[in-house]
Amino acid sequence: MSEHFTHKPVLLEECIQGLNIRPEGIYLDGTLGRAGHSREIARRLTTGRLICVDRDQAALDAAQERLADWMDRVTLIHSNFDRVGEIVQRLGLSGVDGMLFDLGVSSPQLDDGSRGFSYMADAPLDMRMDRDEGLTAADVVNTWSQEELRRILYQYGEERCAPQIAAAIVRRREDKPIETTLELVEVIKSAMPAKALREKQHPAKRSFQAIRIAVNDELASVERMLQHAVPKLNPGGRLAVITFHSLEDRIVKNSLSEFAKGCICPPDFPVCVCGRKPQVRLVNRKPTLPSEQELQENPRARSAKLRVAEKL
Numbered sequence: 001m002s003e004h005f006t007h008k009p010v011l012l013e014e015c016i017q018g019l020n021i022r023p024e025g026i027y028l029d030g031t032l033g034r035a036g037h038s039r040e041i042a043r044r045l046t047t048g049r050l051i052c053v054d055r056d057q058a059a060l061d062a063a064q065e066r067l068a069d070w071m072d073r074v075t076l077i078h079s080n081f082d083r084v085g086e087i088v089q090r091l092g093l094s095g096v097d098g099m100l101f102d103l104g105v106s107s108p109q110l111d112d113g114s115r116g117f118s119y120m121a122d123a124p125l126d127m128r129m130d131r132d133e134g135l136t137a138a139d140v141v142n143t144w145s146q147e148e149l150r151r152i153l154y155q156y157g158e159e160r161c162a163p164q165i166a167a168a169i170v171r172r173r174e175d176k177p178i179e180t181t182l183e184l185v186e187v188i189k190s191a192m193p194a195k196a197l198r199e200k201q202h203p204a205k206r207s208f209q210a211i212r213i214a215v216n217d218e219l220a221s222v223e224r225m226l227q228h229a230v231p232k233l234n235p236g237g238r239l240a241v242i243t244f245h246s247l248e249d250r251i252v253k254n255s256l257s258e259f260a261k262g263c264i265c266p267p268d269f270p271v272c273v274c275g276r277k278p279q280v281r282l283v284n285r286k287p288t289l290p291s292e293q294e295l296q297e298n299p300r301a302r303s304a305k306l307r308v309a310e311k312l
């Protein structure tokens with residue numbers, strides 16, 4: 001069977017339910033990837049439209065085939081999702097009825113060894129989701145200060161050995177630049193104590209995640225996306241966001257709680273003077289997690305969390 005029929009998008013049923021799709025509605029999938037969620041949205045539309053965004057041109061190229069049956073109702077856009085406000089406006093729309101963001105990297109990005117996302121395949125240190133952008137993983141590893149490297153490894157990778165790894169990177173690059181993924185893996189491993197090397201997960205996993213987040217400025221993109229997405233939802237429209245690590249989830253949770261907050265006047269004020277009204281209702285207070293069955297079928301769903309909000 002062709003891979004796009006076997007690909008199981010994360011929290012699929014939960015997303016479709018969360019988006020509350022109407023066949024005549026306008027929807028935006030801000031993270032097209034392998035089009036797994038997009039296919040399921042597109043096939044539920046009759047007169048509706050689906051706008052598919054990805055910052056990786058490879059995802060858009062593959063979508064021509066993956067979404068072939070529904071291209072009459074699909075618009076493909078190569079962009080960072082943090083420009084979602086402009087995207088909706090440029091299409092002449094005042095708003096959309098639902099938006100989905102399934103954050104992080106896609107399986108094709110990880111599986112294509114040449115992209116440099118994987119610590120298992122040797123490739124130039126790239127890790128750019130959008131290959132038109134300037135900053136690569138090689139730039140981060142070879143030019144950022146030891147302190148900056150320590151910070152990103154610690155904050156974005158939650159890597160306990162961040163100080164030792166940052167120091168080892170700087171020592172190695174004094175001899176010659178670190179150019180490939182496996183060279184970097186070797187430097188990371190050389191800085192870790194034997195106990196850390198024996199852990200179940202690959203010793204370079206956390207560092208690679210950290211560098212990828214830095215290269216693609218992932219956390220700031222999510223913050224900007226949320227600020228621009230909520231104002232572009234029609235009343236009753238739904239925003240669904242899937243995150244894969246605690247930093248992203250905290251950003252989504254805090255932003256949506258801010259949007260859901262009403263009056264902020266002190267409790268002893270007899271009447272409201274701030275005039276602040278909630279802009280969304282949180283559909284699920286606690287995030288939705290994958291079922292046991294999904295986890296068995298798709299271990300990559302392990303850390304996924306879905307949050308959904310409805311525009312008031």
Ligand SMILES: C[S@@+](CC[C@H](N)C(=O)[O-])C[C@H]1O[C@@H](n2cnc3c(N)ncnc32)[C@H](O)[C@@H]1O
Pocket residue numbers: 008009010030031032033034035036037038053054055056059079080081082102103104105106107129221222
């Ligand atoms: C986890 S995958 C999405 C998988 C997709 N939902 C599916 O079922 O096939 C994430 C995708 O979002 C894209 N992406 C990540 N950050 C982005 C951003 N800031 N703007 C646009 N696309 C982004 C990546 O290039 C990747 O293709």
